[in-house]
Each structure stands twice: as structure tokens, then as C-alpha cells.
Amino acid sequence: MTVVDNIENVLELDHVESHLHPEPSYDVATHPVPTGMEEIWRFTPLKRLRGLLEGAPSDAHLTWEQQLPEGVTLSEISTEQAQALAVSAPLDRLGALAAANAGGAMLLDVPADLVVDEPIRLTLRGNGASETVWGHVVIRVGLHAKATVLVDHVGSAAYDAFTQVVVSDGAQLDLVTVNDWDDDAVHTEQVNIRVGRDATVRAFEFTLGGDLVRTSTNVDYAGPGGSADLLGVYFADAGQHIEHRLFADHTAPRTRSNVLYKGALQGKGAHTVWIGNVLIRKVAEGIETFEQNDNLVLTDGARADSVPNLEIETGDIAGAGHASTTGRFxxxxxxxxxxxxxxxxxxxxxxxxxxxxxxxxxxxxxxxxxxxxxxxxxxxxxx
Amino acid sequence: MATLEIKNLHVSVAASDDDGGSDGAKEILRGVNLTIKSGEVHAIMGPNGSGKSTLAYSIAGHPKYDVTDGEVLLDGQNVLELSVDERARAGLFLAMQYPVEVPGVSVANFLRTAKTAIDGEAPKLRTWIKDVNAALERVTLDPAFAQRSVNEGFSGGEKKRHEIAQLELLNPKFAVLDETDSGLDIDALKVVSDGVNRYSAQGDRGVLLITHYTRILRYIQPDFVHVFVAGRLAETGGRELADELEASGYDKYVKAAAV
Structure with a gap:
């Protein structure tokens, strides 16, 4: 089993010099400790990360409850087994720290050809804000399988996770993540999704609670015909920092990405950040992408940052666009x-x-x- | 028997920078006088920029327009003192030239909420769904439109037909139609005209039909035709006035207003 940590080697892509394209790596040392000035960190109040960036080890876990339809399994695998999966390695320090410190991963496996009608439910409960928890989650949907997975985050913790999602060729996945934390929770997570040939994924993300939530969802494509919808809703109340970073890396031709995040802010110091990055590589001819973020600012004293980035390396695209609105009614x-x-x-x-x-x-x-x-x-x- | 009286209506809008004026207001309506009784159809015709749409939006209460003088009386009550929704509940309806898209609000929910507000009680569920479907079908909109977001992704013609469906369902005392005919192909124009005629044929409803073209007057018979130029009525006549406008245009009135 070989460790795959560089998408260029796997997909035989040209190297792209771009801040949209950080070097994926499981090696924590390759991701320097941020100062807060870096493009990918400049919106995040690092002091409120409760030391997660320092990476102190912890054995604490979230409490898992699950409802698994027949044929679907949940098991523990080693860090090495998780790293061997064909999904991009971590793109930033928090992702690398989670993978390194979690001491193994939880694998949710939907075998090939299995069509599951009822949702697979995972509830991940934090047992207190004083606990630092490292998480490593793998969701694998086999060839031509179809499933809906709900990941429900409740309770409180300082939780940093690395989640890998493998959507095999022809598979269909709805991934619904609810971040319904208590007010004092800190949650950072990197979700790396690889969309197989002709596979479809819809990733929903609902962020309601927590003191600070910073998630990065990164999608790339193992073959042509893949489709990804990344959809999100968030509410920021007074003092809350909610940051959603999306990256659609079009690594294959005739792929599709559609990003739509909608948020509302109210109260003093409510802060939301939305970053929508799209990279269309030279090989990615005939792709279609659209990204949109709409913010509703309900009171004074709230701040919404919204930054779409589109980088195009090929001349042959079916459609590419972005839109961002921030305002009152x-x-x-x-x-x-x-x-x-x-x-x-x-x-x-x-x-x-x-x-x-x-x-x-x-x-x-x-x-x-x-x-x-x-x-x-x-x-x-x-x- | 209801009456809508527009008396000496003066309306300004805040002038944008490219208008140059530092006084900040530009007068659009310069003393409009018009009385509409239920059972009557009035057509207002005029060139672009004459203030026709301003008249429509001012009656409905759009916040962009500032009424500096005059009254709009609905059965003696000055509606200018009412909020936008209170005017609608008092019996006024504006079919807009550019109906607004409201994402995520279904047509069904929107219509039910509006009907409940207008009537002061929720419509009976069983008959209401039938009524909505029938109203949509009469304007040749598939009942599936009820599940779509209000006006979102509708074609121009579908938006206008949706306005007419609302007119029939909410059945106000007076309807102001602001260039409902513009941009419609001939089939859609007939559908829209039929809807207005059905509404009008009840006998006790008034229509103020604002239009740039005489084309719609082949399908809707006005009792009165008014020429609207430079923010006020320049001429009033019957159906024959529309024919005259069709033949010779607005030039005569525009020149007279410029003197």
C-alpha cells in the first residue's frame, strides 16, 4: 500500500503555481505555523482556536452514535490505511494535524452497488469545551452505490477534524453536515472530497452554533463527468465567527461544480467568512462551474467577508461564473x-x-x- | 359602487448625480387629476418618460416616490396616508411592468398569504387549491407553477400572466396595470386581455390601464382614453382618441407641453 499525498502524481497533472493550489501533504512540518497574515488565515482569529494550531496530543473523542442501514459498516482503520485512499492529502496545517493526531480513522463504508434509501445518521457529540479532540473520518461510497449521510455535530469541544470522502465512479452521495454546536465550541475541519468518473455528490453544510467554526471543503475529480454541488446555510449571532472555505479543483474534463452558500448575521461582532475558490486546470476542458454567496446582514455591527476566486488555465470551458451579494433586505x-x-x-x-x-x-x-x-x-x- | 379619485397629484424622485441638480429632487408628476368609478376602464397612453409608471407606483406607495402635493382618495379615504400593504387591503392592486422575483417563496405560499391578508381570514383549503389551479390555468400557466418560487425563472410573458392570475384571485376594487402588455407576444396578449376583461366584466371593478401602445386596446375596450404627457393628463376622450394616437402619435401633445 503506497502513501498517496500528491494529486499531480495520481492524476498526472501539471503543476500550477497558485495560492489556490496549496501543496497537499500529510507531513505537518510542510504546513508552517501561520502568523495570521497568510491569505488562507487572514480572516481567522487564531487566538480563538484554543491552541489547536499547536497540535498538542489528546486522547479525547467525540461520542459517536450511529444509525446504519443494512450493508453499511462503520469501522476503525489505521492512519496509514486512511492515507492510502485516493483522496487529496491535507491542504493546511489544521488538516494535517487532525490526521496526524487522531490516531486512526473512522471509516463509514457503503459497498459497491448498494442503494440505501434511508439516511445513514452519525451524531458526533462533544463532551465539553475544555476537551481538545482530533478527528479523522473517512466516508467511502463504492462503485455505483447511492447513499445519504447525515453528520450531526452537537455538544461542545475544541474539535479539529480531517474528513476524506471517496465517491467512486458512478456513485451518488448526499452528505449533510449540521454544525449545531453549543455556544462555546470551537470546530475546525477540512473535508476533502474526490468525485469519481460520472459520480455525483451534493454536500450540504448547516452551521448554526459554536464560538468559532472554520471548515474547508475541497473537491477534486478522479475522472470526467463528475458533479459536485456544495450548498450551505449559516447563522452568525453576536460574537460568533463562522468561516466556510470552498475549493473546487477541476482536475478532469467535463466536470461540474456548483457552490451556493447563504448566510444571515445579527448582533455585534457576528463575523462570517466565505471563500469560494475555483481552479480550472489545463486538462479540465468543457467544465461548468458557478459559485455564489449571499449574505443577509440583519443588524449593525456584523461583518460578512465574501471572496470568490476563479482561476482558469484552459480556454475551453462550458461555463464559469460567480456572484456575491451582501446586504439588508x-x-x-x-x-x-x-x-x-x-x-x-x-x-x-x-x-x-x-x-x-x-x-x-x-x-x-x-x-x-x-x-x-x-x-x-x-x-x-x-x- | 367605488370611486378612485386622483387630485392634483405632484410626485418627485430623488435626482441621481448625473441629473446634476444639487436640490436633489426631480418633479415627475405635475398635477394629475383623474376620477375612476367602478365599472369603468380607463386607458392612459403616453410617450416614454412622461411619468406613467410613476403614477402607477405612487398610487401603490413605492417608497422611491415622494408625494409633494395632492391626494389619492379611495371612497373618500386618502390612501397616501396608508402603508403599501394597507393600500392593497383597502382594495388597490398594481400589476407591475417588471414583477419581482422572490427566491424560496413558493407561488402557492405567496398567494395564500396574500389572500389571507386581503380577506382578513385564511381561505378554505379545499376550494382555495382549486381556485388557484383554475386561475393559473385560465392564464395558461401549468398548475406546477404554484410550487415554484415567485417569478423566479419565469419568462417575461409568464410573469405578466402570473400578475393577472393574482388580479383574479385577489379581486381588488381597482386594478392599475402598468404596461402589462409590453413585451408580450400576441397569444400572451390575448390571455392577459381576457383576464382583464373577466375581472372588469364583474361590473363593479375599476381598471386603470397604462400602456405605451394601442395594440392592447384591440382586446380591451376602454371607456376613456387619456393622453399623458410631461407629468399630467393632456387630453381625455373615448376610444377614438386611441385611434387618433395610432395614426398621428404623441408629437402634437409633446410639442404643446413643451411650450
């Missing part, structure tokens, strides 16, 4: 609804619910949909 929406007799406060609720339902309604798990709609209601109770 759209007066035109309110006017239209009010002009039909709907009172202003109700019009406001409709607009905000609509803003988020746009994404929530796409999840195929009804009880999670309901839970998120309720969470939206709760968050907006004072708006």
Missing part, C-alpha cells in the same frame, strides 16, 4: 409582497425564510428539513 422584495396586502413584518419573514428555504428544501431528509426550518424560525424570532 431587498426593498423590491418587500414592496412586491406588501403590494399584495402582506404586512411588512410578515413580508420580511417570508423573504428571509425564502432565502434559506431555497437550500433547505433540497435536502432529502424530511426531519432534518423540519429541524432547520425550526432553527431558522428560532434565529429570526427577534427580527
Amino acid at each position: 431587498d426593498d423590491q422584495h418587500l414592496f412586491y409582497l406588501q403590494s399584495r396586502g402582506i404586512p411588512e413584518d410578515e413580508a420580511r419573514r417570508l423573504v428571509v425564510h425564502g432565502f434559506f428555504n431555497d437550500i433547505i428544501r433540497r435536502i432529502g431528509i424530511p426531519d432534518v428539513q423540519e429541524r432547520l426550518v425550526t432553527a431558522v424560525e428560532h434565529e429570526l424570532a427577534d427580527v
Whole structure:
């Protein structure tokens, strides 16, 4: 079994000089301790990471509960076995630290050709903010298999995880991650997804709680015809830092990526960051990509940073674009609804619910949909 | 029997920088007087930039427009003192030239919420769904539109037909149609006109039809035609005035207003 840590070797790609393309590596030493000035760190309040960047060892774990449909297995594998999987190695220090310190990985395996209708549910519960937890998770969906996986983060911890997602050729995966932490949790995670030939992945991410949440979701493609939708909803309340970093690395022709993240901010010091990076490599002809981030700023004193980056190395693309909006309520929406007799406060609720339902309604798990709609209601109770 | 009276209406908008004016306001409507009674169809015709749409939006209460003088009375009540939604609940409806897309709010939810607000009680679920489907079908929109987000991804014609479906479902006392005919192909124009005629045929509803073209007046018979130039009515007549405008255009009125 060989350790694969460089996507160029695997996919025979040309090297690209770009800050969008950090060198993947499991070796922590290759990812220097950030000063906070680096492009990939400049938005993150490093002091609030509770020492995660120092990488002190810890044996603490989150408490796992799982509902596994027949045929789906959850098992422990060694760090070496996890590293041997054909998924990009960590792209930053936090990802490398999680893989190095977790002492092995939890592997969720959906075997080839298995079509699972009911969702696979994993609840990961933190047992207290004082605990540092290193996590390494592997989700593997076999050839032509189809599954929906819910990863539900609750409780509190200082949790840094590296998650590898292998979507084999022709497979379909809906990955729904809910970050519903207690107010004092710190959660950093790197999710590296490799999309197989003609495979489809939809990764949903809902971030509601936590003192600081910083996730990086990176997608690349093992072959042509792969499709990835990265969809997210987040709420930042006073003092919360919520950062979502997305990277679609088009490493194969005729692949597709679509990123849509929507957030609302309210309260003093609420801070959200959205980074949408797309790299279209020379080999990636005929690809299609769109990335969008919309922020609704509900009160004064909140700050939304939104940075789309698109780098194109080929002249032959089917479509590429990005959009970013940050603002208060759209007066035109309110006017239209009010002009039909709907009172202003109700019009406001409709607009905000609509803003988020746009994404929530796409999840195929009804009880999670309901839970998120309720969470939206709760968050907006004072708006 | 209801009456909508527009009396000496003056409306300004904040001038943008390229207008140059440091006083910051530009007068668009310069004393509009018009009375519409239920059962009547009034057509307002005028060249681009004459203030036709400003009149429509001012009646509906769009915050961009600043009423500096005058009144708009609905059965004696000055609607200018009401909020946008209160005007709608009082019985006014504006079919917009550019209906707004509201992402994530389904047509079904939007219509039910509006109907509940207008009537003061929720419509009966069983008949309401039938009513909505029937209204959509009458304007040749598939009932599947009820599950789509309001106006999102609708073609121009579909948006206009959706406006007319709303008109029929909400059934206001007075409807202001702001260039509902613009950009429609002939089939869609007939569908829209049929809808307006059905609404009007109830006998106790008033229509203010704002248009740039005489084409729609082949399908909707106005009782009165008004020429609107430079922020006020320049001429009022019957159906024959539209024919005259078709033949000779607005030049005569524009020149007269410029003097």
C-alpha cells in the first residue's frame, strides 16, 4: 500500500503555481505555523482556536452514535490505511494535524452497488469545551452505490477534524453536515472530497452554533463527468465567527461544480467568512462551474467577508461564473409582497425564510428539513 | 359602487448625480387629476418618460416616490396616508411592468398569504387549491407553477400572466396595470386581455390601464382614453382618441407641453 499525498502524481497533472493550489501533504512540518497574515488565515482569529494550531496530543473523542442501514459498516482503520485512499492529502496545517493526531480513522463504508434509501445518521457529540479532540473520518461510497449521510455535530469541544470522502465512479452521495454546536465550541475541519468518473455528490453544510467554526471543503475529480454541488446555510449571532472555505479543483474534463452558500448575521461582532475558490486546470476542458454567496446582514455591527476566486488555465470551458451579494433586505422584495396586502413584518419573514428555504428544501431528509426550518424560525424570532 | 379619485397629484424622485441638480429632487408628476368609478376602464397612453409608471407606483406607495402635493382618495379615504400593504387591503392592486422575483417563496405560499391578508381570514383549503389551479390555468400557466418560487425563472410573458392570475384571485376594487402588455407576444396578449376583461366584466371593478401602445386596446375596450404627457393628463376622450394616437402619435401633445 503506497502513501498517496500528491494529486499531480495520481492524476498526472501539471503543476500550477497558485495560492489556490496549496501543496497537499500529510507531513505537518510542510504546513508552517501561520502568523495570521497568510491569505488562507487572514480572516481567522487564531487566538480563538484554543491552541489547536499547536497540535498538542489528546486522547479525547467525540461520542459517536450511529444509525446504519443494512450493508453499511462503520469501522476503525489505521492512519496509514486512511492515507492510502485516493483522496487529496491535507491542504493546511489544521488538516494535517487532525490526521496526524487522531490516531486512526473512522471509516463509514457503503459497498459497491448498494442503494440505501434511508439516511445513514452519525451524531458526533462533544463532551465539553475544555476537551481538545482530533478527528479523522473517512466516508467511502463504492462503485455505483447511492447513499445519504447525515453528520450531526452537537455538544461542545475544541474539535479539529480531517474528513476524506471517496465517491467512486458512478456513485451518488448526499452528505449533510449540521454544525449545531453549543455556544462555546470551537470546530475546525477540512473535508476533502474526490468525485469519481460520472459520480455525483451534493454536500450540504448547516452551521448554526459554536464560538468559532472554520471548515474547508475541497473537491477534486478522479475522472470526467463528475458533479459536485456544495450548498450551505449559516447563522452568525453576536460574537460568533463562522468561516466556510470552498475549493473546487477541476482536475478532469467535463466536470461540474456548483457552490451556493447563504448566510444571515445579527448582533455585534457576528463575523462570517466565505471563500469560494475555483481552479480550472489545463486538462479540465468543457467544465461548468458557478459559485455564489449571499449574505443577509440583519443588524449593525456584523461583518460578512465574501471572496470568490476563479482561476482558469484552459480556454475551453462550458461555463464559469460567480456572484456575491451582501446586504439588508431587498426593498423590491418587500414592496412586491406588501403590494399584495402582506404586512411588512410578515413580508420580511417570508423573504428571509425564502432565502434559506431555497437550500433547505433540497435536502432529502424530511426531519432534518423540519429541524432547520425550526432553527431558522428560532434565529429570526427577534427580527 | 367605488370611486378612485386622483387630485392634483405632484410626485418627485430623488435626482441621481448625473441629473446634476444639487436640490436633489426631480418633479415627475405635475398635477394629475383623474376620477375612476367602478365599472369603468380607463386607458392612459403616453410617450416614454412622461411619468406613467410613476403614477402607477405612487398610487401603490413605492417608497422611491415622494408625494409633494395632492391626494389619492379611495371612497373618500386618502390612501397616501396608508402603508403599501394597507393600500392593497383597502382594495388597490398594481400589476407591475417588471414583477419581482422572490427566491424560496413558493407561488402557492405567496398567494395564500396574500389572500389571507386581503380577506382578513385564511381561505378554505379545499376550494382555495382549486381556485388557484383554475386561475393559473385560465392564464395558461401549468398548475406546477404554484410550487415554484415567485417569478423566479419565469419568462417575461409568464410573469405578466402570473400578475393577472393574482388580479383574479385577489379581486381588488381597482386594478392599475402598468404596461402589462409590453413585451408580450400576441397569444400572451390575448390571455392577459381576457383576464382583464373577466375581472372588469364583474361590473363593479375599476381598471386603470397604462400602456405605451394601442395594440392592447384591440382586446380591451376602454371607456376613456387619456393622453399623458410631461407629468399630467393632456387630453381625455373615448376610444377614438386611441385611434387618433395610432395614426398621428404623441408629437402634437409633446410639442404643446413643451411650450
